[in-house]
Amino acid sequence: MNCLFKDSGIDDFLKDASNFRGSCDGVFFPENHDDVVSIITEANELKSKITVAGNGTGLTGGRVPLSGKVISLSKLNSLLEIDKVNMTVTASAGIILKDLQEFCESNGFFFAPDPTETLCQAGAVVATNASGAKSYKYGATRNSVQELDVVLPCGDTLTIKRGEIFANGNVMQFNSASGKKYLFPLLDIQMPNVKNSAGYYSKPGMDLIDLFIGQEGTLGIITKCKFTIHPVPExxxxxxxxxxxxxxxxxxxxxxxxxxxxxxxxxxxxxxxxxxxxxxxxxxxxxxxxxxxxxxxxxxxxxxxxxxxxxxxxxxxxxxxxxxxxxxxxxxxxxxxxxxxxxxxxxxxxxxxxxxxxxxxxxxxxxxxxxxxxxxxxxxxxxxxxxxxxxxxxxxxxxxxxxxxxxxxxxxxxxxxxxxxxxxxxxxxxMRGTVSAEHGIGKTKTDYLEIMYGEQGMKEFAKLKKVLDPNLILNFGNIVPEKFFTI
Ligand SMILES: Cc1cc2nc3c(=O)[nH]c(=O)nc-3n(C[C@H](O)[C@H](O)[C@H](O)COP(=O)(O)OP(=O)(O)OC[C@H]3O[C@@H](n4cnc5c(N)ncnc54)[C@H](O)[C@@H]3O)c2cc1C
The missing domain is CATH 3.40.462.10 (FAD-linked oxidases, C-terminal domain)
Incomplete structure (x- = not known):
């Protein structure tokens, strides 16, 4: 697996389209799911920070590292497969959206999420719950996600299929692939009833998959996604x-x-x-x-x-x-x-x-x-x-x-x-709306998220993050700034 270190061309990974800038010691380029697992497992053991990079078109500094190492998913791009009968497309997380859209169209289908910027990666589109013009009819990316492969911050993995695991009221429970049991209360927050990409998704009885959509890489790294697609209209x-x-x-x-x-x-x-x-x-x-x-x-x-x-x-x-x-x-x-x-x-x-x-x-x-x-x-x-x-x-x-x-x-x-x-x-x-309908919170909009959910809500987010990422290694600084982990 390729890896770049400080002073050897990592500059591109220190920013995104928001022009927010950070710093890091090096960039990993995993080529498959197992590479991601081994990088994360080691980082978790060493308690060292990892920031996940898509293609850097984000507008909130989400992929910009504050320290530690970056894991770029640009080489995680081997899979792009269509199932015409069930109308789904499955893609490695690093597949570029434009390629995914063109692939679907060449097969007579279209992928509904259409952010204006098409050079973003499939996994990032899920991680930010991106949306675009067609969302008026088809909803944000969330509505198109059928299945996700996720590497949790401890290196454990999980395949989540929509419709399989639901919270029992306000309690979520699931087992990772290794059998490790996760059990935690959902957030005590009220999400706005509008298109929304601000903070974690939380609703009584919710589907587990929705927790990993729009989490901005703070709860897990998405390595593979299966999406619903639609026939191209006449x-x-x-x-x-x-x-x-x-x-x-x-x-x-x-x-x-x-x-x-x-x-x-x-x-x-x-x-x-x-x-x-x-x-x-x-x-x-x-x-x-x-x-x-x-x-x-x-x-x-x-x-x-x-x-x-x-x-x-x-x-x-x-x-x-x-x-x-x-x-x-x-x-x-x-x-x-x-x-x-x-x-x-x-x-x-x-x-x-x-x-x-x-x-x-x-x-x-x-x-x-x-x-x-x-x-x-x-x-x-x-x-x-x-x-x-x-x-x-x-x-x-x-x-x-x-x-x-x-x-x-x-x-x-x-x-x-x-x-x-x-x-x-x-x-x-x-007016009971949201501070971010599609771009997410990243590192530049955390103050606005606090306006929306108050200090108590931010602490709730921090608590949930700690359940899945006790060593706070993954995408630290996104959604919840450091101060909420100490108060
Ligand atoms: C000109 C322009 C127009 C835009 N228009 C729209 C628009 O219409 N709608 C819209 O929603 N957005 C829009 N965006 C924002 C941006 O394109 C989206 O947020 C996109 O989803 C980011 O993709 P990326 O691959 O560039 O991700 P990055 O910027 O690299 O990362 C975005 C976030 O996702 C996390 N992440 C990336 N990959 C993964 C993964 N596999 N697993 C877990 N976390 C991951 C990163 O850590 C980061 O927090 C626009 C941006 C630009 C520059």
Whole structure:
């Protein structure tokens, strides 16, 4: 097994896409599950820290080591297998999402979780419970996970199949492959009823597999994943629409959430504010114009039903004052691709811009219950306007999920953006929402997790971590900062 040591090219592993930086003594590159087991077993015996690295596209410093060694899963990529009858795909944890998606598509299927960044690894997508545009219809990664192979922090292993092991009320019990018994109470926390990737999953009677989804590598290393997949639809209706009034675009999105309006069933409902459209207009002249906002959406359909669906959507758009001239339906593959690229470009462009200034990204990842979303959105936007900071908003508004990105030009603006960010998190929590709907907590958002669950909740997280990782070796610093292990 390959291993790099300090001063021999480990620099890439000291950061992720958040620009948070750390340090470590070396990087292991295991090639199979057994390699992972032996690295972890030894580290646990020596009580030395191990940080798990996916492909470093994370936005919260989750894979950034604070000390000890890194275990990169990039060489754990030998397995990619489809079962067309049961509609599942099985992948080694280090398989790149883009490869997994292309593999499924070449077999006539698709993998629903579609984070904008496709260079991430399958295991990391599970570890962060990532989601994307299609989550509006298909839910976050959690909904697609059928089975996981996990190496626990003591080196013990576990294959968990969905539907096999449930908590008995608030008590979880399972045996690892070696027969070691784990028995512990679930967390005394109330998770928000929104799309959520903040902290550990905990619900009475929960399925054990859900504990290992979104745990950000703190409870175990995922080495293999089996996911549900879906047949590729006959065709897709995809459309970009621009509005002169933001309120109309929000009402258009809300329209689909009403139980009465079920004849249309979008798969994705994505929003861009006027600043986002202007930010993109140089590269994408299709959104140049003095629009207040834009919405991109798509729906799976049949060729026979395409025209009817188009007419229905246009009529709903008209109802919300979006006129025909402002509607760009994708009638050909070129427009389809252009719209898709446009939709993905915004987060890349913002990251690029912020990195070019040598600053850290300040992008919220908040979601609130649908009934509060309009009020939440306008409060956040008004605060951002008043601050005078440059800002750009977009997000998965079908899931009431807002990415408000401050674009600070200097350190003092960065500090101001940070305090506003905190206020936005507080508001999301007051509205019974989450501080992280998809990116996770990592090391950079632990303060926000504390806003959500308080000191008591953080101590609960620490207690659970200690049950599975008594020596605190694995991904230390993610989700629960050190101080909660000592108080
Ligand atoms: C431009 C851009 C757009 C993005 N868009 C989205 C989006 O739309 N939706 C979204 O959800 N995210 C998005 N992200 C964030 C990121 O892509 C996801 O969080 C992704 O899941 C990280 O994958 P990675 O392989 O890069 O993991 P890393 O950044 O390397 O690691 C992420 C976390 O997972 C842990 N981890 C990695 N592999 C394993 C494993 N096998 N077992 C246990 N723990 C593990 C790491 O320790 C770390 O805590 C975006 C990022 C960028 C840069």
């Amino acid at each position: 065709t897709l209706f995809s459309c970009l629409a621009f509005f002169d009034d933001v309120a109309d675009s929000l009402s258009f999105i809300e329209y689909f959430k009403s139980e009465e309006n079920t004849s249309l069933s979008p798969r994705a409902l994505e929003f861009f504010d006027g600043n986002a459209l202007r930010f993109l207009s140089e590269d994408y002249p299709l959104c140049a114009g003095d629009y207040a906002s834009g919405v991109w959406f798509d729906e799976e359909c049949t060729n026979a039903g395409f025209d009817k669906l188009t007419d229905e959507y246009i009529s709903v758009l008209n109802k919300f004052n979006c006129h025909d001239d402002n509607i760009i339906p994708a009638f050909d593959s070129k427009t389809h691709l252009l719209i898709k690229e446009f939709r993905h470009a915004i987060s890349y462009k913002i990251n690029e811009f912020v990195a070019s200034k040598g600053l850290r990204k300040l992008g919220t990842d908040t979601a609130v219950p649908s009934e509060y979303f309009t009020s939440f959105y306008f409060s956040c936007q008004n605060g951002a306007e008043k601050s005078g900071l440059n800002h750009v908003s977009y997000g998965h508004f079908g899931d009431s999920h807002l990415h408000l990105n401050f674009i600070p030009e200097n350190d003092s603006q960065f500090e101001l953006g940070k305090s506003l960010y905190r206020e936005i998190c507080k508001l999301a929590v007051e």
